[in-house]
Amino acid sequence: MEGKLGGFHFNDSKYGDDDLTVGSIKPYQLFLIFCELVDGMNARNMKHATDLGWMIDASHNVKDPLEDLLQSVEAIQIAYAQALLVDRTKLTAAQERNDVVAAQEILQQAYRTDVRPLVAEARLRAAGALDPLGVYRGEQVRAGLIRRRGLSTIATGL
Secondary structure, rough: OOOOOOOOOOOOOOOOOEEEEEOOOHHHHHHHHHHHHHHHHOOOOOOOOOOOOOOOOOOOOOOOHHHHHHHHHHHHHHHHHHOOOOOOHOOOHHHHOOHHHHHHHHHHHHHHHOOHHHHHHHHHHHHOOOHHHHHHHHHHHHHHHHHHHOOOOOOOOO
């Protein structure tokens, strides 16, 4: 249904819709989703990540919500970078030959590549932190927010 508005929720779940941190349970599945997104963006000559709106759908019941978001963003960046490493020419050839083993090896080669240093460098070049979670904790952002807002909160469900 090209040209139609659509949506996709980035989160992980184990039981129903528990909206856990992105990539916390099924990182390979997240990678495969990004392989499809990258393939779709390439097929439509879209600029990666600039023509789309990205949304994280997570429920922060156990963890600091900002820490959870930082972890989710990192998982998304890693999966996206890994998906960009897939040799699409070789993958297409393997798919056309119905060579499932070769296709799996091509995908897993990209998935098993440690792109964390690359992702950190990209953040640094975008004027971000090499270690966002470390900076967040080191600057004691949560403690500052609690001081300003207080300990009591009211959740409206909205």
